[in-house]
Structures are given as structure tokens and as C-alpha cells.
Amino acid sequence: MQKWFITCIIICLYASVFAQQHDPVSIRRQLVVALKSSETTDSLYKSLNAVKNKPALVTGYIATLQALKAVHAWNPFTKLKYLNKAEDTYRQAVAADPDNIEIRFMRFSVEHNVPGFLGFNKNLDADRKAIINQLKKKNYTASDHEMILTVVKFLIDSKRCTAAENEYLNKLLASLK
Numbered sequence: 001m002q003k004w005f006i007t008c009i010i011i012c013l014y015a016s017v018f019a020q021q022h023d024p025v026s027i028r029r030q031l032v033v034a035l036k037s038s039e040t041t042d043s044l045y046k047s048l049n050a051v052k053n054k055p056a057l058v059t060g061y062i063a064t065l066q067a068l069k070a071v072h073a074w075n076p077f078t079k080l081k082y083l084n085k086a087e088d089t090y091r092q093a094v095a096a097d098p099d100n101i102e103i104r105f106m107r108f109s110v111e112h113n114v115p116g117f118l119g120f121n122k123n124l125d126a127d128r129k130a131i132i133n134q135l136k137k138k139n140y141t142a143s144d145h146e147m148i149l150t151v152v153k154f155l156i157d158s159k160r161c162t163a164a165e166n167e168y169l170n171k172l173l174a175s176l177k
Contacts, residue, residue, distance in 0.1 A: 024102070027061055028147065034065065038072035041065055056097035060106050063089035067110045083120055086110065090123075101134045102144075105151045112158050124160060131155065132165055135172060149176055 027044070034041040045065040051058055063086045070082035090107040097103060108127040114120040131151060134140070140148055152173045155161055161169065 024057065024147075031061070031064060031068075034068050035071075038069075041068045041072055045069065056093045056100060056103060059089060059096065060093035060100070060103035063087075063093055064106045064110065067114075080118075083114065083118070087120060094123075098130070099134055099139055101131055101140055101151060102147060104130050104134075105147075105154070108158075109154060112160065128155065128160055128165070132161075132168065136168070145176065149173070152176065 027048075030040060030044050034044055045062065048054075048058055048062050048065065054062070066082050066086035066089055070079040070086065073079045073082060090103070090110075093100075093103045094107065104127040107123055108131065111121045111124050111127070132155070135148070135152070152169050156166060156169050156173070
């Protein structure tokens with residue numbers, strides 16, 4: 001009986017840790033660390049890749065991690081290989097959930113930061129417009145408040161928005177604070 005009880009506790013703890021690791025807020029925190037840590041990038045990539053029946057958002061996170069693998073790679077050919085994989089994976093994620101602000105934002109931020117001469121900036125305008133459209137529709141939850149603040153600030157700082165879009169984003173930013 002005691003072995004069964006201990007086994008149940010271990011399974012519950014593992015399930016709890018697994019659920020916490022795959023919760024969007026936790027993943028977002030790990031992605032911030034992954035920006036500077038190839039170990040975190042690899043660990044989170046492996047963890048998310050093991051998820052069965054991946055939702056579109058998890059696919060988007062995987063694409064972001066593929067792009068981060070490009071950042072951490074030293075070989076230029078390896079960098080391009082990871083960027084090509086990321087582009088394909090983002091395409092899948094957007095196709096599965098085209099109105100998801102977070103997926104669009106991840107792709108936008110990667111394309112914004114990749115040098116333009118590499119040609120990985122084909123979706124900047126479409127993603128910017130889709131994000132702003134979803135912001136106007138308030139297509140996000142209250143639990144996404146911090147993420148929405150990040151998205152709005154990034155769009156403003158990117159200098160890729162029109163004057164009218166910047167005006168809207170600045171008003172939205174003031175209302176979110």
C-alpha cells in the first residue's frame with residue numbers, strides 16, 4: 001500500500017511539473033532565458049518537441065526555439081538551416097491558428113531581428129497587420145496582459161508601424177498600464 005501511495009505522489013508531482021513547464025507563462029520565462037543560453041534552448045526544444053498533438057502555440061514556441069538555435073550556432077550553414085526550419089515551423093503554426101497574437105508576434109520579432117539580406121522577412125507586414133487587427137478586436141485574455149504589453153512595446157520600438165498604427169498602439173499602451 002505504501003509503495004502505491006508513493007508511486008501516486010511521484011506521478012502527481014511529475015504531472016504537476018510537466019504541466020507547469022508547458023504552461024505559456026512558464027514557457028515565455030524560459031524563452032527569455034533561452035535568448036542567452038543554448039542549454040536552455042536545447043532543453044526547452046527537446047521538452048516541447050516531445051509533446052504529442054502539439055497545439056499551434058507550442059508549434060510556434062518550437063519555431064522560436066529553432067530560430068534561437070540559429071543564434072547560438074557558430075556555423076553559418078547551420079544558422080541558415082535552423083532559420084529555414086523555423087520559417088517552415090512558423091508557417092505551420094500560423095496556418096493552424098492565424099489569429100493567435102503570440103504566434104504572429106514571435107515570428108514578427110524573429111524576422112525583425114534577422115538581417116534583411118537573408119530574406120527571412122517576408123511576413124513582417126502581414127504579421128504586424130494581423131497583430132494590430134487582433135489587438136483591436138481584443139482577441140486576448142486578461143491573463144495575457146504582460147505578453148500584450150510586451151507585444152505593444154515591441155511593435156512601437158520596431159519602427160515598422162505606420163503613424164496611425166503607432167497612435168493606436170500608444171493609446172493602447174497607456175490604457176494597459
